[in-house]
Amino acid sequence: MxxxxxxxxxxxxxxxxxxxxxxxxxxxxxxxxxxxxxxxxxxxxxxxxxxxxxxxxxxxxxxxxxxxxxxxxxxxxxxxxxxxxxxxxxxxxxxxxxxxxxxxRTKGDKIEWMNLVWTNWSIPKHSMLSWFYHHNSLNTKEKLHKLGISENDTCIICENGTENNEHLFFQCEYSTAMLDIISSWVRVHLPSRDLLTWRLNMQGSSLQQDVINAIINATMYHVWRQRNLSKFELKLLTRKAVARDIVEEIKSRMRGMKLTKAGDGDRRWLELLTDRK
Structure with a gap:
């Protein structure tokens, strides 16, 4: 053909x-x-x-x-x-x-956040959730309330604020506490406010940037998963338990990646990250 x-x-x-x-x-x-x-x-x-x-x-x-x-x-x-x-x-x-x-091919304007979402280090389902987030395609309560589907737009998890993308992932006390736990593991401060700007200007090697972006994508995925558990099954895991799941998922991903092009500094950084609890 x-x-x-x-x-x-x-x-x-x-x-x-x-x-x-x-x-x-x-x-x-x-x-x-x-x-x-x-x-x-x-x-x-x-x-x-x-x-x-x-x-x-x-x-x-x-x-x-x-x-x-x-x-x-x-x-x-x-x-x-x-x-x-x-x-x-x-x-x-x-x-x-x-x-x-x-x-x-026709070259359009470059999407600045595309490389934050689609990295080899990200688990595909995490990247997909992040892609939906950047396109504002997640059915948050704010969106459902405007459509007349939800009675209110209050955050399901914290019940303190409007459940939209920014609140749910970066302002809700549940998600910000989880980011703090993940930050202490990776030894990099992940700010809850202006995180997109911070990611676009992140320092470090390309491998380190990809790994940190994979960690953030994983965190967003699990926040959304806990939000759905709260809504449909009326249960919510502790922040420490979810953070532990995120760390183990990323560690498993790192162990399965080939490091043929990684420098000595990146290899040592990954080894420290994998051994760290």
């Missing part, structure tokens, strides 16, 4: 556009015709289709096969990326599907 049906790119979800990726993959065939005259398939293309014509200015006849017309369509899409048969983003003539995809 040369082309697939396009899929809508979810804003900041980290998914590739499958249609453009497919076109970029077809671009590999376009580049082969440019750069690999001794390739058997390219020889066959030259004998059957090109017949001595230059590839750069070639247009397929109307009665040519469907797959050949699609290859030629991609050639025209990528035409501006070639300069005298050389791929413009490369020092040499080498074409890669990734580079082709980057050339074809």
């Amino acid at each position: 040369l082309f697939s049906h396009p899929s809508d790119e979810k804003k900041s979800l980290g998914l590739k556009n499958d249609l453009l990726w497919n076109k970029a993959a077809v671009g590999k065939l376009v580049w082969w015709i440019h750069a690999k005259p001794d390739h058997l398939w390219v020889k066959w293309i030259n004998h059957i289709y090109l017949k001595g014509k230059t590839w750069q200015n070639y247009s397929p006849p109307n009665d040519s096969s469907w797959y050949w017309r699609k290859i030629c369509q991609v050639k025209f899409l990528l035409a501006d990326a070639y300069n005298h048969d050389e791929w413009v983003d490369q020092k040499g003539r080498e074409y890669t599907i990734k580079k082709g995809y980057e050339f074809l």
Whole structure:
């Protein structure tokens, strides 16, 4: 299959556009015709289709096969990326599907918080909850009350404030106490106010930043889970018990990660974090 049906790119979800990726993959065939005259398939293309014509200015006849017309369509899409048969983003003539995809896709404004959510160190369900939070898609009581579904908008956990995103995760006494416990474990102060700004300006190596972001995502996930337990099962675990679960989850995640590119400083930091209770 040369082309697939396009899929809508979810804003900041980290998914590739499958249609453009497919076109970029077809671009590999376009580049082969440019750069690999001794390739058997390219020889066959030259004998059957090109017949001595230059590839750069070639247009397929109307009665040519469907797959050949699609290859030629991609050639025209990528035409501006070639300069005298050389791929413009490369020092040499080498074409890669990734580079082709980057050339074809429309580059919108960068979502500043995307890298805080989608890190290799975050457990996927934690990242997904964080993604919903940043899109204001969680059904908090404030939102349900405005829709007429909830009788009030009071925080279920502390019963002291409006249950919206900011209150539930960063102002509720339950969540702030849990952040304090997690802060003492990681030995980094995680401020409950302006946490997004703090995360965007966080100091330390990229690995340390990813781990701390994974910890924050895990904390948000468990706060939301406890909120739902309070609402639907009328029970709430202690902050220490939930914090302990968060620490064990992150430790388990760290033990399963490959550290082939980690420096000695990062390795020592992770070892200390894993041993610390």
